[in-house]
Amino acid sequence: xxxxxxxxxxxxxxxxxxxxHESLEVVLIGAAFEQxxxxxxxxxxxxxxxxxxxxxxxxxxxxxxxxRALGDYDVNQIYVEQESLELRGLSKDDLIPLxxxxxxxDWAEKDSIHVVSSAELADIIEQQDxxxxx
Amino acid sequence: MAIELEGKSYETDxxxxxxxxxxxxxxxxxxxxxxxxxxxxxxxxxVINFLRDYYEEYQIAPAVRVxxxxxxxxxxxxxxxxxxxxxLFPYGPAKQACKYAGLPKPTGCV
Numbered sequence: 001x002x003x004x005x006x007x008x009x010x011x012x013x014x015x016x017x018x019x020x021h022e023s024l025e026v027v028l029i030g031a032a033f034e035q036x037x038x039x040x041x042x043x044x045x046x047x048x049x050x051x052x053x054x055x056x057x058x059x060x061x062x063x064x065x066x067x068r069a070l071g072d073y074d075v076n077q078i079y080v081e082q083e084s085l086e087l088r089g090l091s092k093d094d095l096i097p098l099x100x101x102x103x104x105x106d107w108a109e110k111d112s113i114h115v116v117s118s119a120e121l122a123d124i125i126e127q128q129d130x131x132x133x134x
Numbered sequence: 135m136a137i138e139l140e141g142k143s144y145e146t147d148x149x150x151x152x153x154x155x156x157x158x159x160x161x162x163x164x165x166x167x168x169x170x171x172x173x174x175x176x177x178x179x180x181v182i183n184f185l186r187d188y189y190e191e192y193q194i195a196p197a198v199r200v201x202x203x204x205x206x207x208x209x210x211x212x213x214x215x216x217x218x219x220x221x222l223f224p225y226g227p228a229k230q231a232c233k234y235a236g237l238p239k240p241t242g243c244v
Binding site: 062063065 | 194
């Protein structure tokens with residue numbers, strides 16, 4: 001049986017609500033059971049992937065380093081919406097570099113993050129079986 | 135629940151996982167193993183230390199599939215098998231080794 005394609009859409013900033021952290025937990029659980037997982041970051045969700053986060057001031061766990069484990073979980077389709085980055089004065093360089101090792105290409109290290117336009121993202125959403133919004 | 139060791143009390147949850155990560159020390163790990171009827175040798179410690187490093191870097195305890203793959207990469211292919219890890223930690227490598235390492239139960243473990 002072909003596995004269903006799951007897309008997790010992350011729209012909220014990393015802290016201030018439990019959504020971002022919970023989304024990541026669900027993604028890891030799904031991936032541990034070998035779901036086909038794709039992640040999308042749009043609107044304030046792009047802040048979740050910012051480099052050099054420091055949660056000391058808000059007294060919450062900084063879970064940003066956990067995104068770097070996604071490659072180990074074979075989660076390597078991570079799409080960030082270009083327009084959301086631009087509106088916030090950000091570019092891909094501001095994001096945590098996320099990579100995976102491609103089993104089919106002699107374990108070459110490859111980029112997991114793809115910056116895509118809103119129109120391209122719409123096509124990606126179109127290809128999914130299950131969509132979860134966080 | 136709690137573990138008593140040398141006059142100090144360490145808080146654990148109902149499954150025996152340490153509540154405060156910073157409480158951990160190797161004596162405590164030995165004590166937890168003893169309660170399960172196990173004795174930790176250098177092969178156990180290799181995995182326990184690996185898990186602590188993994189947590190330090192990624193802030194999660196890895197699922198067993200991920201642990202197996204990562205151990206194989208770091209400690210050698212012969213050790214990156216579920217057979218090897220289950221022999222060391224018969225209650226489930228991720229679950230049992232994480233407990234001794236003072237980490238929370240792995241995400242995805244039910």
